[in-house]
Amino acid sequence: MDTEADLFYRLLPKVELHAHLNGSVSSETMETLIKRKPHLNIEHSMTAIRRGQRRSLDECFQVFKVIHQLVDSEEDILMVAKAVIQEFAADGVKYLELRSTPREVTETGLTKQRYIETVLEAIRQCKQEEVDIDVRFIVAVDRRHGPLVAMETVKLAEDFLLSSDGVVVGLDLSGDPTVGHGKDLLSALEKAKNCGLKLALHLSEVPSQREESELLLNLPPDRIGHGTFLHPEFGGSDSLVDKVCKQNIPIEMCLTSNVKGQTVPSYDKHHFQYWYKRGHPCVLCTDDKGVFCTDLSQEYQLAASTFGLTQEAVWMLSQQAIGYTFAPEPIKQRLEKKWAELKQQILQ
Ligand SMILES: CC(C)=CCNc1ncnc2c1ncn2[C@@H]1O[C@H](COP(=O)(O)O)[C@@H](O)[C@H]1O
Numbered sequence: 001m002d003t004e005a006d007l008f009y010r011l012l013p014k015v016e017l018h019a020h021l022n023g024s025v026s027s028e029t030m031e032t033l034i035k036r037k038p039h040l041n042i043e044h045s046m047t048a049i050r051r052g053q054r055r056s057l058d059e060c061f062q063v064f065k066v067i068h069q070l071v072d073s074e075e076d077i078l079m080v081a082k083a084v085i086q087e088f089a090a091d092g093v094k095y096l097e098l099r100s101t102p103r104e105v106t107e108t109g110l111t112k113q114r115y116i117e118t119v120l121e122a123i124r125q126c127k128q129e130e131v132d133i134d135v136r137f138i139v140a141v142d143r144r145h146g147p148l149v150a151m152e153t154v155k156l157a158e159d160f161l162l163s164s165d166g167v168v169v170g171l172d173l174s175g176d177p178t179v180g181h182g183k184d185l186l187s188a189l190e191k192a193k194n195c196g197l198k199l200a201l202h203l204s205e206v207p208s209q210r211e212e213s214e215l216l217l218n219l220p221p222d223r224i225g226h227g228t229f230l231h232p233e234f235g236g237s238d239s240l241v242d243k244v245c246k247q248n249i250p251i252e253m254c255l256t257s258n259v260k261g262q263t264v265p266s267y268d269k270h271h272f273q274y275w276y277k278r279g280h281p282c283v284l285c286t287d288d289k290g291v292f293c294t295d296l297s298q299e300y301q302l303a304a305s306t307f308g309l310t311q312e313a314v315w316m317l318s319q320q321a322i323g324y325t326f327a328p329e330p331i332k333q334r335l336e337k338k339w340a341e342l343k344q345q346i347l348q
């Protein structure tokens with residue numbers, strides 16, 4: 001049962017800006033998928049990292065391979081996307097930017113175009129069913145697939161930017177950070193930026209990406225995912241920190257993901273502290289709520305208890321996130337209004 005403190009975090013209106021679709025599948029939905037495909041012999045323990053468990057980055061990426069086997073048709077994607085949106089709404093998320101890598105699967109006839117269309121259909125159905133959440137979509141580029149695929153994905157994202165009635169807002173760069181180099185993807189990312197797609201890039205998620213981060217920060221991205229190793233105490237550099245600060249680029253922080261994926265040794269050592277203290281734009285996110293068995297309320301609660309944030313400070317954190325969304329100005333104003341209306345009821 002929820003305690004009073006839990007209730008505050010659940011009722012707190014929240015903005016989620018860093019959520020990978022296939023990493024966000026809940027254990028309930030996973031049960032359904034596993035039952036649908038018994039021949040794959042997949043057990044639940046292969047798709048989630050539970051409380052107290054830690055995995056290497058490599059092992060974490062193996063988990064996505066398993067999930068991708070379970071989610072490989074239009075029917076699966078529609079079900080998974082609708083469930084994920086409904087779960088975020090039930091957790092008090094009022095605005096969600098969902099991201100996903102379009103895939104093609106020959107056996108099921110899935111194409112990258114249909115993949116995106118199906119996610120957009122899920123968003124449309126949730127809106128029609130009056131789920132209390134505004135959802136936008138960020139098309140993801142998996143760095144492992146190299147420059148040609150990246151360019152193809154950008155073209156697809158550009159088409160949807162023009163035809164999706166404002167639902168497709170940006171481009172993500174993600175995938176195993178130890179594979180490939182950002183320099184090979186620069187021209188695709190530049191093209192995306194030039195055509196009006198906002199850029200949300202995973203940056204310095206692992207050590208030894210200084211050179212790549214310098215290059216990508218020159219674009220510059222509109223938001224940074226993780227940015228764990230940007231600052232000098234974590235092996236980054238003053239020049240990287242300067243660039244991020246001068247351009248005031250918001251950083252998406254995913255505490256549990258970083259602790260369970262072992263890029264950060266413990267919650268209290270998380271780089272959230274470094275940036276938050278400087279007054280830099282920080283936004284708390286889940287990354288992969290299904291894989292890491294968390295939700296956004298829990299991430300806010302963890303940040304508050306670890307770093308001693310008052311409820312007022314937590315409220316500010318969630319409200320400021322509105323400013324870091326890729327939503328157009330009228331939507332931001334609508335969200336500001338919603339936060340103002342809820343403030344008196346929730347913040348005592
Ligand atoms: C391994 C670990 C600690 C994960 C958290 N950090 C991550 N870093 C980079 N890319 C990611 C991460 N989590 C999810 N992704 C990307 O999101 C994909 C899953 O969601 P989707 O299929 O795009 O819908 C993964 O295959 C991967 O490309």
Ligand SMILES: [Zn+2]
Nearest residue numbers: 020174225287
């Ligand atoms: Zn991520």
